[in-house]
Amino acid sequence: MEQKRVVQVNGLSKLYQKRKTKEIVKAIEGVTFDVYEGEILGLLGPNGAGKTTTIKCMCGLLKPDEGSVQIKGTNVEKSRLKALNHISAVLEGNRNLYWRLTVRENLEYFAGNRGARRKDVQTRIDHLLDQFNLKHKENELVSSLSRGMQQKLAIAVALLANTEVILLDEPTLGIDVETGYEIRELLKEIVKKENKTIIISSHDMPVVQDLCERTVIINHGKVITNEKVDNLIDLFETKAYCLSLGEELNEKQLQQIETHFPIYEYSNQKLEVTLENDGDIYYLMDILKSASTIIEKIDRTTIDFEQVFMNLISREENEYVVSSSN
Amino acid sequence: MSLVHLISANTRMEFIELKRYLPNTIAMFLTFYIIFLAMFFGINVIGDPQHAETNIQYGIVNMVFWFLTMMTLSNIGFTITLEATRGTLEQLYMSPYGVWRILLARFIGYLMINSVIVVLLLAATMLTANQWLNLQPHIVIPLLFLTIIGIIGIGFMIAGMTVIFKQMSAFLQILQFILMGLAFVPLSIAPFLVLAPFVKGFDMVREVMIHGFTWSHFTAADLSILIVNSLVYLIIGVLVYLKCEKVAMTKGLIGNY
Structure with missing residues (x-):
């Protein structure tokens, strides 16, 4: 069955001018990807890669210089307010809340700002308070809540809007492991039961690996990968090896490895290396053979998504340096 | 109907915030009351004793106008700055009703609460000065309502500038003296001020x-001038706000503080 596209990001580009130096900075260039109904998509990238610019363009908070965003077929730039009927967001985490209002007052206020009558949203608010385990805190000021609870409330506020698409910027930032797990489970439940589409921007790779089906990775303002998380892990897993050596590598060998394999780690006669091409294994063997280094064991390493992300970013960084110097 | 819910949510929000920041709220009213007392005794000491009664009445009315406009306009600038600092401004921009409608709801809510406070302040003022004004609510309320429409227009202009420049406190300080001039000077002395916002209404x-x-x-001309003046300022105010919002969205200034 063909998946229904709910978000279309097409060729987004945005230039900024630095205030002091007047230098033009390319924030994003030709960012293109789609998001499908009932999917949790991870939007990843290092700091300054262009994630926030992309997110702001998706919410209509920033006008792109080129390209467009369509949410459920509505062009965000042309009909921003209409598009906002289909998307809600948590952009600043717990800062998105009024700290001098209680939990329930926050929910009521944001519902009111979406045109809902206070009386009509009470059942939905009660349901969300139960779902997010905040019922016992409903009359407490947000300022007195823990960071994890504030984060849960911020997500509940976004869910209260009952939109098809929910955008969460760093939903687990600065919260403890237990609450992070709770939020992950809640998000999975919401997608499963309510068929919502969630876009998550995060630096927390275990969260991305656990939650997201697919990731779009942005670096230097461009999409470098748009692939399923499992596929990325498989791709890198087959190329990552751990070699236990009988003796230490000499300097020349290390230099050769460093030059040819940008992603490697060496300590205590253990060499972990990621091979990029099929022929690389033979080249590695040649390097080891050149000093008659004994290989005691070769293991295929299990790789997690954090390593995949680092591999992709450092590979792209190398290409970026080469293309910039040319 | 949704606009009614928007106004209701924002009025409630303004009221809760006034309650939660009670020491601030009390200090604000005390400040204005003390300013009035200083003005009242100043008129008694340095003013012409023959016209003291009229001068005091004049002082009371002008002070109330000044309070109403200043509190409303500075509140608008302050609200945007505060929302941007707190991190809630971007969340307001996620409303499908648009921030200008939320601001309008806030103005209305704020004015409703402030009007009650102004009535109380006015009563306290009249009691202290022992000078009783012709309140005539059936005339004063409709006239004030029309005048306030123009004030809201100016509020939108300030809100628009705050969205772009964020730090408006210096400007708002200058503005209070401009407002003082507009609230205090009668049209008989400066007829050209008929073009300025809310002067006709206050007069x-x-x-x-x-x-x-x-x-x-x-x-009929008096009423027509008041209505046209207020509507023109409201329309210009909303247009200026929407233009500023567009500039902020192009430059990526929404929410950045």
């Missing part, structure tokens, strides 16, 4: 409260 209310004017004292 008419002053005539009612101090000189006991009724509807029959006003001409």
Whole structure:
């Protein structure tokens, strides 16, 4: 069955001018990807890669210089307010809340700002308070809540809007492991039961690996990968090896490895290396053979998504340096 | 109907915030009351004793106008700055009703609460000064309502500038003196101020409260000028706000503080 596209990001580009130096900075260039109904998509990238610019363009908070965003077929730039009927967001985490209002007052206020009558949203608010385990805190000021609870409330506020698409910027930032797990489970439940589409921007790779089906990775303002998380892990897993050596590598060998394999780690006669091409294994063997280094064991390493992300970013960084110097 | 819910949510929000920041709220009213007392005793000491009664009445009415406009306008600038600092401004921009409608709801809510406070302040003022004004609510309320429409227009202009520049406190400080001028100077002295916002309305209310004017004292031209003046400022205000919002969205300034 063909998946229904709910978000279309097409060729987004945005230039900024630095205030002091007047230098033009390319924030994003030709960012293109789609998001499908009932999917949790991870939007990843290092700091300054262009994630926030992309997110702001998706919410209509920033006008792109080129390209467009369509949410459920509505062009965000042309009909921003209409598009906002289909998307809600948590952009600043717990800062998105009024700290001098209680939990329930926050929910009521944001519902009111979406045109809902206070009386009509009470059942939905009660349901969300139960779902997010905040019922016992409903009359407490947000300022007195823990960071994890504030984060849960911020997500509940976004869910209260009952939109098809929910955008969460760093939903687990600065919260403890237990609450992070709770939020992950809640998000999975919401997608499963309510068929919502969630876009998550995060630096927390275990969260991305656990939650997201697919990731779009942005670096230097461009999409470098748009692939399923499992596929990325498989791709890198087959190329990552751990070699236990009988003796230490000499300097020349290390230099050769460093030059040819940008992603490697060496300590205590253990060499972990990621091979990029099929022929690389033979080249590695040649390097080891050149000093008659004994290989005691070769293991295929299990790789997690954090390593995949680092591999992709450092590979792209190398290409970026080469293309910039040319 | 949704606009009603928007106004209701924002009025409630303003009221809760006034309650939660109670020491601030009390300090604000005390400040204005002390300013009035200083003005009242100043008039008694340095003013012409023959006209003291009229001068005091004039002082009371002007002070109330100044309070109303200043509190409303500075609140608008302050609200945007505060929301941007707190991190809630971007969340307001996620409303499908648009921030200008939320701001309008906030203005209305704020004005409703402030009007009650102004009535109380006015009563306290009249009691202290022992000078009783012609309140005539059936004339004063409609006139003030029309005047306030123009104030809201200026509020939108300030809100728009705050969205772009964020730090408006210096400007708002200068503005309070401009407002003082607009609220205090009668049109008989400076007829050209008829083009300025809310001066015509305040002048008419002053005539009612101090000189006991009724509807029959006003001409159709007086009312037309007031209505046109207020509507023009409201329309210009909303357009300026929307333009500023567009600039902020192009430059990526929404929410950045």
